[in-house]
Each structure stands twice: as C-alpha cells, then as structure tokens.
Amino acid sequence: FLSSLPYTxxxxxxxxxxxxxxxxxxxxxxxxxxxxSQDEGNMMTLREVERQIDDTWGxxxxxxxxxxxxxxxxxxxxxxx
Numbered sequence: 001f002l003s004s005l006p007y008t009x010x011x012x013x014x015x016x017x018x019x020x021x022x023x024x025x026x027x028x029x030x031x032x033x034x035x036x037s038q039d040e041g042n043m044m045t046l047r048e049v050e051r052q053i054d055d056t057w058g059x060x061x062x063x064x065x066x067x068x069x070x071x072x073x074x075x076x077x078x079x080x081x
C-alpha cells in the first residue's frame with residue numbers, strides 16, 4: 001500500500017487571482033532542483049542541506065563545514081526570496 005502513495009502532494013492555494021502551490025513532502029527537498037527532478041530518497045529522509053562551493057545547495061554529508069549545513073526549509077525559504 002505505501003509504495004503506491006505519491007512522494008509529494010500539491011495543493012493549489014491562492015486568492016485574488018494569485019495562485020501558488022503548496023507542496024507537502026514527508027522529509028525534504030533540495031533547493032534549486034525542480035520538483036520533478038528531486039531524488040525520491042531525499043524526499044523520504046532529507047533533513048539538512050549543505051551550501052556548495054558554487055553557492056547552490058546539496059545533500060548534507062558527514063564531515064562538512066557545520067556552518068554551511070542548515071535545515072532544508074531554511075535554505076528553501078532563502079532561495080525563494
């Protein structure tokens with residue numbers, strides 16, 4: 001049963017002719033990667049991302065500079081501004 005469920009749910013949201021989608025995901029998304037290109041494993045387990053040398057975000061790896069590791073939602077919100 002669980003394997004038949006989607007990795008994300010998109011909920012249309014908006015008012016005054018301004019529509020935005022709310023995306024619900026179990027764990028996390030990597031900022032800067034389109035939703036359709038996100039890794040399914042990350043959507044189930046991701047908690048933190050790490051700033052890369054080229055100023056993009058990547059999956060946090062053990063041994064990285066802890067100053068560059070943040071909760072994925074914080075990085076996503078900064079990316080959207």
